[in-house]
Amino acid sequence: MPNSQHSTNRLVYDGIYPCPICRLGQIQTMPLMDAMACHSCRHIFTPDLDRQLLKMTDRQPPMTWRWNGKTWIGGHLEGVEWGWGTWILAVAFIVLPPTLIGLAAYTFPPTPGSRLSWFPLAWTGLTFLSHLGIIGWLLMEFYQFPLGVYLRVRRQQFLSR
Ligand SMILES: [Zn+2]
Structure with a gap:
């Protein structure tokens, strides 16, 4: 049984992360699936562990976030600074x-x-x-x-x- 609490500085399958949609719930891998789901808003996400990305597929265009170790960054606008x-x-x-x-x-x-x-x-x-x-x-x-x-x-x- 892997311990999920200490590994949240990287995006991993058995980690628990704050939900980037409602920012109130937590997302976790669903049993027997590659997808992650939020307990509060019930949205479903697909993690990309190599690129540390999280994609929400039930929306067009799909939303993507990047995990920086602490929080989610809007992924598809990566490199754009709101300076x-x-x-x-x-x-x-x-x-x-x-x-x-x-x-x-x-x-x-x-x-x-x-x-x-x-x-x-x-x-x-x-x-x-x-x-x-x-x-x-x-x-x-x-x-x-x-x-x-x-x-x-x-x-x-x-x-x-
Ligand atoms: Zn949520």
Whole structure:
């Protein structure tokens, strides 16, 4: 009977690892199978021990993570760094367009009391929210964080208390 607790610094078949999907459960090899499954969200993964990769196959495109000894790293974006330059671009992408629209509305204000005088303000807010949404979605893709699954497992745990 192999001891699984001390070998989790490498990805091995008899190890126990945190689930990269819900980040709450643990994944473990299923009996008599090459696949690993999570106890909480029931997703099934295929480990690649040579490359220390974990692939979730019931999703298109398949998600892949790399085990670095402690945690899972989003695998298919390996080598891409979400560094300072990217953060500055992301903030600029969120802040600049609404600022420009707001400035234009401020420089050429609509006639006070006219029917569409609320429009520049609403449009500025909408621009801000949509750009914020795009960056949020990119971040979740980058960190391979499926928000829907996470929320579902959280709710199930909450309800089963
Ligand atoms: Zn899970």
